Amino acid sequence: MITYLPARGCYESILSDSGYGCANIASVYFACQRLGIKTEVSDNKQRIKAASRLILPGVGHAQVAMDNLKQKDLIETLTQLQQPVLGICLGMQLMTSHTAENNQPAPLATLNLIDTHIEPLITANLPLPHMGWNQITQLKHPIFKGIAAQSYVYFVHSYAAPLSTATIAQCKYGQPFSAAIAERNFIGVQFHPEKSARVGLTLLQNFMEYNG
Amino acid sequence: MLAKRIIPCLDVKQGKVVKGVKFRGHQIVGDIIPLARHYAQQGADELVFYDISASAENRVVDRSWIKQVAAEIDIPFCVAGGIKTALDAQTLLEFGADKISINSPALADPTLIARLAQQFGKQCIVVGIDSYFDEASQHYQVKQFTGDEAATRTTQWHTEDWVQEVQHQGCGEIVLNVMNQDGVKQGYDIKQLNNIRQICKVPLIASGGAGTMQHFSDVFQQAHVDGALAASVFHRNEINIAELKQFLIQQQINVRAC
Numbered sequence: 428m429i430t431y432l433p434a435r436g437c438y439e440s441i442l443s444d445s446g447y448g449c450a451n452i453a454s455v456y457f458a459c460q461r462l463g464i465k466t467e468v469s470d471n472k473q474r475i476k477a478a479s480r481l482i483l484p485g486v487g488h489a490q491v492a493m494d495n496l497k498q499k500d501l502i503e504t505l506t507q508l509q510q511p512v513l514g515i516c517l518g519m520q521l522m523t524s525h526t527a528e529n530n531q532p533a534p535l536a537t538l539n540l541i542d543t544h545i546e547p548l549i550t551a552n553l554p555l556p557h558m559g560w561n562q563i564t565q566l567k568h569p570i571f572k573g574i575a576a577q578s579y580v581y582f583v584h585s586y587a588a589p590l591s592t593a594t595i596a597q598c599k600y601g602q603p604f605s606a607a608i609a610e611r612n613f614i615g616v617q618f619h620p621e622k623s624a625r626v627g628l629t630l631l632q633n634f635m636e637y638n639g
Numbered sequence: 640m641l642a643k644r645i646i647p648c649l650d651v652k653q654g655k656v657v658k659g660v661k662f663r664g665h666q667i668v669g670d671i672i673p674l675a676r677h678y679a680q681q682g683a684d685e686l687v688f689y690d691i692s693a694s695a696e697n698r699v700v701d702r703s704w705i706k707q708v709a710a711e712i713d714i715p716f717c718v719a720g721g722i723k724t725a726l727d728a729q730t731l732l733e734f735g736a737d738k739i740s741i742n743s744p745a746l747a748d749p750t751l752i753a754r755l756a757q758q759f760g761k762q763c764i765v766v767g768i769d770s771y772f773d774e775a776s777q778h779y780q781v782k783q784f785t786g787d788e789a790a791t792r793t794t795q796w797h798t799e800d801w802v803q804e805v806q807h808q809g810c811g812e813i814v815l816n817v818m819n820q821d822g823v824k825q826g827y828d829i830k831q832l833n834n835i836r837q838i839c840k841v842p843l844i845a846s847g848g849a850g851t852m853q854h855f856s857d858v859f860q861q862a863h864v865d866g867a868l869a870a871s872v873f874h875r876n877e878i879n880i881a882e883l884k885q886f887l888i889q890q891q892i893n894v895r896a897c
Contacts, residue, residue, distance in 0.1 A: 453735035457710045487760040553641075554842045554865060556762045556811055560642040560684055560895045579642055579895040581715055583737075583762045600641055622715045622737060624679070624897075 451621065455484045455515065458621035462632055472504045480510055480635065484621075485517035486583070489528045489535055489545075492517055496538075505538055512540075512613050513570075513634050516584060519608065519615025520545045528586050541610040543593045545586045550601030556585045557600045563618070568595035568609055570633040580606070580623040587617060612639055642895040643859045643887070644684040644866030645880055646844060647873045649674060651690045651720070654704065658871050665691070668874045671704050672711060678873065679714050681880035682897030686712065687740070687814070687868060689767075690720025691786035702734060709735020717765055720786075728755050732763060740765035740814065746783045746794050746801075749808050756809035761841075765812040766805040770798040770831065772819050779831060782818060802835055813839055814868060816846035824850025824872065832862035844868050852878060852886045859892050 452468060459466040459482075469475060483505075485492050496502055505512075514522045521537045526545035529535040534544070548557055560579040563571075587604035590597060598606035598617070607616045614634065620627035649656045649671065656674050657665040668674075675686055688708070705718060718731050719740035728739050745752050745766055756764045769782040771793070779798035784790040796804075802813060815835055817828040827848045836843055842865040845858045849869035858867050872878040884894045 451737070453706070453709055453733060454737070457735060458713065460710070461713065486762065554840055556841070557641070558762065558812060558842045559644050559865060562640060583715075585762070619715075622713065624713050628713065 451484045451486050451515070451619065454619075454621045455482055458628065458631055462628060462635070464635055470499050470501065472501065475501070475504055476508070478510065481508065481512045483512060483514040483518035483521065485515065485521065487517060489517060489520060489526045489537065492521055493535065493537060502538065506540060509612060511634065511637050511639060514613070514615035515621070516617060516619060519617055520586065520588070522608070522613055522615045523588060526586065540613045541593050541608050541615060543588045543591045543605065543608055545588055548585055548587050548600060548602065548604065553601050556583055558583045561598050561600060563596045563598055563606045565597045566595070568607065568614065569637055570614060570630055571596065572633050573629050574626055578626045580618040580620070580626055582618045584617060640893045642684065642893050644844070645682070645855070645883060645894065646685045646687055646866050646868040647678045647683050647880070648687045648689060648846065648868045648870045650870060651688050656874070657691070658874055672707055674874075675708055675712050675716070678880065679712050682884055682895070683714060683880055684895060685714060685866070686716040688716065688718050689740075702730060705731060705734040705736055719765070719767055723751070725754060725758050728759060732759060738763045738765050738812070740767045742767040742769065743783045745805065746781065746796070749804055752805055752808035752810050756811070761809050761811035764810050765814060766810040767814045767816065768798060768801060768805070769816050769818050772817070772831070785818065798831070799834065799838065802839055806839070806841060810841060812842045812844065814844040814846050818847065820848030823848065826850065826854040827858040827862065827867070829857060829861045832858060832864055836863050842866070852883050855883060856887060856890045856892060859887070860890070
């Protein structure tokens with residue numbers, strides 16, 4: 428299933444990193460289809476390198492996802508990408524330097540594309556996971572064009588990136604954390620645009636138009 | 640602020656949406672996709688699809704419609720019904736379900752929860768609990784196989800103990816359905832939900848009893864649940880979700896207005 432985006436003579440790619448456990452590929456793919464974007468799901472190095480844009484989805488465990496990327500020999504390919512790359516949820520978390528999700532014996536090293544890391548959400552007595560629609564604020568990136576501060580988007584997670592210079596949107600659940608992060612061509616969102624109704628579709632559309 | 644969720648529940652039987660009163664006499668209320676789209680457009684925060692026949696009839700949920708829901712609906716949805724193995728769960732998640740909910744099979748083997756959470760992440764593993772207040776013993780009992788009246792049985796679990804156990808096994812969310820209230824529109828069982836809230840560290844969704852907008856307000860303000868699930872008041876157009884959200888906003892309850 429390879430489709431091309433005629434207007435640009437190229438195609439977008441959703442990286443199939445998954446195997447077990449990372450299962451929002453279908454949802455992301457369908458969201459792109461709703462936008463009329465020709466999309467290919469791939470774990471092939473050449474196709475990934477040649478794509479005009481990439482989405483790195485993922486839900487589940489960081490260790491499983493990193494093992495999959497290693498097994499498919501995709502780590503170097505990903506770190507060398509020059510085109511816009513959007514990480515979603517676990518995909519965003521993998522873009523940071525390390526995660527406390529797997530802290531024994533040491534934090535799990537991840538792709539190190541964005542200079543921040545992943546910590547557990549400390550929420551006092553609020554339920555975990557942080558699940559549901561929450562508001563994003565301090566929106567500082569072209570992918571939020573046309574999206575109002577305080578808009579609701581859908582989150583499902585128990586770990587998050589703290590606020591840092593990489594933060595391009597904030598959210599608060601017990602503590603403030605990064606709802607989105609970015610560095611160079613790499614953009615990551617902790618929430619699920621593919622499940623965030625109109626706001627999410629706007630963000631995906633903006634990503635498809637983003638050229639750095 | 641995290642919004643309180645309004646969740647229409649679509650009970651599915653043989654590919655149609657159905658609804659009964661106190662789990663009896665199921666009537667067809669409509670087709671899956673048009674109803675799902677209708678609720679998403681009204682501002683539903685999430686949808687739950689229960690194949691209520693699947694567990695009782697000892698077969699897995701008919702999956703053909705799940706991909707279509709995922710293709711057309713841009714809010715999260717959960718699928719329940721007869722999920723007994725990791726392979727069942729994997730199939731539904733790959734079709735685009737955001738979460739899967741297990742009920743009777745978890746009662747048969749509680750370690751199923753732990754195995755699913757380990758493999759797919761706890762965030763997509765919901766446990767549905769059918770709780771019944773037994774007048775004689777004055778206890779809330781957990782029921783199994785409630786999709787079929789003839790097959791329904793009372794388990795050895797008190798609801799409070801089962802809520803602790805499913806969290807211990809690693810579930811990511813609990814939907815507590817109080818059967819005495821189901822379909823009778825007298826309001827959610829605030830007392831029971833409030834008790835469970837004290838011991839529930841994962842998101843808690845109230846189910847069973849919604850009849851008026853005030854019932855939703857009450858369950859959020861008095862039982863502090865994360866979401867409220869309802870079926871018949873939405874299916875019969877007695878409550879419009881957009882209007883319900885405006886009502887809740889007036890009551891200072893944080894919801895996502897659409």
